[in-house]
Amino acid sequence: MNKLICCIVKEISKTNSQFTDLELKKMEYGLLCFFDEVTKIIPYYIIFHLFSLQQYYMVAFMFFCPIRLFSGGFHAKTYWGCFFISFLTFCVIIFIGKYITINILTSIVVLISSILLVYIFSPVDNINKRIKSKERRNKLKNISVIIIFLLSGLSYIIPSRFFTTAVLSILIAVILMMMGYINNGLIKK
Structure with missing residues (x-):
């Protein structure tokens, strides 16, 4: 895959010389x-x-990925590590979401806690792409909080059979964010 991408970028640089290195x-x-x-x-x-289970996957994807995109989180060291950890994550979300039901009170506690944790700890740096400016960090934090707040609200209006999947997707995205935060702290030492 890397070679293909290098070839594509090389061709782009040949035909568009205005791009810097x-x-x-x-x-x-x-x-x-x-x-x-x-x-x-x-x-x-x-x-x-x-x-x-594709409908559950789409719900899990829609509730998990936007949080992850702006908040960051744990990253595996290899592509295949990422592939299998992500697959296992979606399996957990989907199977628990399909077969276990959480009540409204539990969901409120989980979602409020998730919003607070995202506000306190996001965004988490990616080892390959650090967030350098304080302005960008604050912008990503604010976007993360808004997204998790909106997704939390959305989880209550989607069809009820997907409710647990949606809430669990948010919770696991936040747990992975915390794992990334802890992992980054260990790496810096």
Whole structure:
């Protein structure tokens, strides 16, 4: 995959000489991230579709990924590590969400706690892409809080069979954010 992306970026640099080396590196990193995600999302969908769980997967995806995108979190060291940890994460969310029901009071406690934890600890740096400016860090924190607040509200208006899946997606996204925060703290020492 890396070689293909390098070839694409090399062709872009040949046909568009106005890009700086830094812009080309950013482009290469962005494409690599994009292809890494696509090569996980599609197989997961196919697998969950085989078990008639694709609707639960889509709910888990819609509630998990926006939080993760802005808050950050735990990152595996390799692509395959990420692939299997992410797959296991979605399996846990989907199977617990499908077969266990949480009550409203529990969900309120979980969601309020999640909002507070995101407000306190987000965003979590990615080892490959650190957040350098305080302004960007504050912007990501604010977006994270708004997203988790909106998703929390949305979890109460989606069809009730997906309620636990939605709440669990939010909770696990926050748990992975905390794991990333702790992991980054250990790495810095």
